[in-house]
Amino acid sequence: MSEKPAITPGGYCANTTPVPGTTEQVNGHALGGKFFKMHGRRYADCPCSRRPSLTDRGKLRRHKPPEE
Template sequence: MPDTPAVTANGYCTNTTPVPSTIRTVNAKNTGPKFFHLHGRRYVECPCGRETSLTERGNLRRHKPPQQ
């Protein structure tokens, strides 16, 4: 992991590829209608250290790296 992750001028991480083999899928089917939007969502770890969800194309969503 690099010491200083690539960050844009407005503070967002520029990584688009997730760390391999860190994909997990949330099973929220039985939690009821309030949390049903979480069901089937895929989460992965970014090389910057933040956990974020994937887009339909398999890229990371826009996110800010964790604060030091």
């Protein structure tokens, strides 16, 4: 397995590039009104083992790595 990405002084993951082939779009509309905010949102895996959403440019949003 690849090594974990660096962590910024604020505790956030420094990686913004998603793992290739892990991007998928969530259709939250089918889940009902409570989950409508997920509709059309794209998610991808990060090497730090989180699954944050993607920005419009295809980069990972700022996220904190899981605590071990």
